[in-house]
Amino acid sequence: MEPSPEWPGGGRRRTGAAAVAARTISRAFAALEQLAGGLATSVLALLVLPWLLLGVLTVPLGVGVLLTPVALSAAHALAHRERERLGRWGPEVVGPERPSTQLRFARADPVTRRTLRWLVRHGTFGLLLGALGVLLPLFALRDISFPLWWRLAPEGVTSTSIGIGTARSWADAGAAGLLGLCWCAAVLCLSPGMARLQAGAGRRLLAASPEADLSLRVAELTASRAAALDAHASELRRIERALHDGAQNRMIRVTVLLGAARRMAARDPSQAESLLEQTQTAVEDALAELRSVSRSILPPVLADRGLEAALTALAADCAVPCTVEVEAAERCAASVEATAYFVVAEALTNIAKHSGAHRAAVKVSSSGGRLRLRIEDDGHGGAEEEGGSGIAGIRRRLAAHDGSLTLDSPPGGPTMLEVRLPCGV
Numbered sequence: 001m002e003p004s005p006e007w008p009g010g011g012r013r014r015t016g017a018a019a020v021a022a023r024t025i026s027r028a029f030a031a032l033e034q035l036a037g038g039l040a041t042s043v044l045a046l047l048v049l050p051w052l053l054l055g056v057l058t059v060p061l062g063v064g065v066l067l068t069p070v071a072l073s074a075a076h077a078l079a080h081r082e083r084e085r086l087g088r089w090g091p092e093v094v095g096p097e098r099p100s101t102q103l104r105f106a107r108a109d110p111v112t113r114r115t116l117r118w119l120v121r122h123g124t125f126g127l128l129l130g131a132l133g134v135l136l137p138l139f140a141l142r143d144i145s146f147p148l149w150w151r152l153a154p155e156g157v158t159s160t161s162i163g164i165g166t167a168r169s170w171a172d173a174g175a176a177g178l179l180g181l182c183w184c185a186a187v188l189c190l191s192p193g194m195a196r197l198q199a200g201a202g203r204r205l206l207a208a209s210p211e212a213d214l215s216l217r218v219a220e221l222t223a224s225r226a227a228a229l230d231a232h233a234s235e236l237r238r239i240e241r242a243l244h245d246g247a248q249n250r251m252i253r254v255t256v257l258l259g260a261a262r263r264m265a266a267r268d269p270s271q272a273e274s275l276l277e278q279t280q281t282a283v284e285d286a287l288a289e290l291r292s293v294s295r296s297i298l299p300p301v302l303a304d305r306g307l308e309a310a311l312t313a314l315a316a317d318c319a320v321p322c323t324v325e326v327e328a329a330e331r332c333a334a335s336v337e338a339t340a341y342f343v344v345a346e347a348l349t350n351i352a353k354h355s356g357a358h359r360a361a362v363k364v365s366s367s368g369g370r371l372r373l374r375i376e377d378d379g380h381g382g383a384e385e386e387g388g389s390g391i392a393g394i395r396r397r398l399a400a401h402d403g404s405l406t407l408d409s410p411p412g413g414p415t416m417l418e419v420r421l422p423c424g425v
Contacts, residue, residue, distance in 0.1 A: 024188055026327070030367045031191035034089050035133025038122075038198045041082050042130050045123035048075050052116070072112065079115050082122070082202045088420075089199070090368035096208040118205040122198075129198040136187050143180030147173040250286035254279055307337045311362055314345055319352040320360045320377065328366040332423040339397055340364070340373055340421060346390045347375040347417055355379025355415060366423060373419040381413035394419075 048071060055068030083093040096111045139161040146159060150173040159167040159176040161183075167173045261275035302310040308326040315322035331337070344362055351360050357379030365372050383391065395405050401421050409415040 026367075028188045028191045030089070031195035032133050032137060032187070034195040035130050035191065035198060037085050038126055038195070039130025039134060041078060041085060042122050042127035042198075044078050045119045046127055048078060049119055049123050052119075075115055075119055076112075079118065079202075079206050082118075083206055086199055086202050086206075088368075089195075090203075090370070093203055093207050095206060114205045118201055121201040121205070126198045126201065129194045133191060133194060133198075136183055136191070140180050140183035140187060143176050143183060146176040146180065150176070246289045247286055250282060250289055254282045254286060257282055302337055302341055306331060307340060307364065310337075310341050311344055311364065314341070314348060315360075315362060318348045318360065320348070320355075320357050322348060322351075322360040322362060324362045324364075326364040328364055328371065330366065330423075332366070332371050332421075336371060336401060336421050336423060339401055339403070340371060340419070342397065343373060343394050343419055344375060346394055350383070350390055351375075351377045351379065351415075354383070355381075355413075357413075357415075369423050371421045371423050373417075373421075375417045375419075376414060378414050380411075381409045381415050382411045383407060383409035383415050391417075 052068065052071040052075065055064040055071045058064035058067060080095060083095050086093045142161045146167070147170070150159070150167045153167075159165040159172055160179050165172065165176070167176060257275055257279040261272045261279060264272040264275055307328065308324070311324045311326065315324045332340075348360065348362075351357050355377050357377035360375070360377040363374040363376075391405070391407060398405055398419060398421065403419060403421040406418040407416075408418075
């Protein structure tokens with residue numbers, strides 16, 4: 001945005017400050033959501049720890065021989081759930097193969113040892129961080145709102161959420177409100193770091209060893225490369241079919257009409273005029289077809305105005321009423337935005353043709369370096385990847401970017417398609 005002539009440089013400063021504030025608030029809310037999710041797994045970790053301890057202590061009595069393998073299975077299942085949670089908020093955590101839960105193998109298994117270390121760390125320090133992530137916003141809400149209801153509070157109620165002070169005047173109530181603002185500042189400044197600390201133990205201890213991770217990554221990249229080549233070949237075939245069946249046929253019609261008009265000009269000029277009008281219409285149709293094909297390669301609105309404008313244009317052309325909500329603060333790589341556009345285009349085409357839906361919604365958000373698309377409709381459901389609905393093609397296109405796809409479409413509906421893509425650079 002150019003600086004305002006009335007306020008030199010002011011427009012740029014206001015826009016920059018607003019963008020920074022929006023990003024700070026967005027990151028804080030995302031961090032609070034991560035901390036709350038980590039609180040749930042840390043509580044489960046705290047429950048599994050005494051179960052494991054009881055199993056180990058009762059091994060000499062024979063009870064632990066049965067109890068410990070079950071507890072180890074629960075620990076590994078919880079670790080798998082934590083990897084999935086971390087993958088939703090950042091880079092995927094590739095775990096090792098499921099280790100054995102038999103006592104004689106588990107005792108010397110490095111994966112089990114790392115999982116137990118994570119249980120201890122996450123069930124204590126992670127639990128504390130998760131509790132702070134939940135309590136700090138409640139403290140902020142309570143103290144900021146205190147001046148509004150302090151006169152209605154029972155006699156002797158403390159002014160602050162930490163149990164210090166008693167309000168006897170408006171000044172005391174205002175001081176509690178200022179403390180609430182301090183809580184808000186703490187939430188905005190500290191919650192992203194707290195979320196990283198809480199996730200750090202899981203990312204270090206629950207990931208596969210470097211050797212295993214490298215072999216898995218090589219396999220993933222090999223599959224991604226094959227998917228990229230397949231998607232590229234499919235796109236070339238689509239463009240070839242569009243040109244052959246559409247624009248080429250229209251140009252043949254133009255050629256035939258021009259030849260007929262040239263022959264008719266000598267015999268009946270009035271009829272030649274009519275043929276020329278038909279030729280002009282055919283040329284206009286051919287140009288429209290070519291523009292449609294070129295837009296399908298890379299829509300100009302996507303490059304000029306961004307993903308939100310492009311998706312809004314898609315929704316406007318959809319036969320089913322569709323709403324678009326975009327909460328992505330920054331632009332992604334052009335190839336990623338193009339992939340997101342074509343995923344939504346294919347999904348909306350499927351909804352219009354097959355779902356029988358009355359409404360559809362597209363929600364786009366970004367966090368942790370990943371772009372998330374959620375396309376929903378209220379149709380009759382029953383969509384399947386093997387049913388020729390285009391889902392397999394979407395998955396191949398996503399695989400080229402290391403993206404993921406989740407489809408939930410029970411019979412009777414509704415249908416939800418969720419896509420995650422790395423934002424790229």
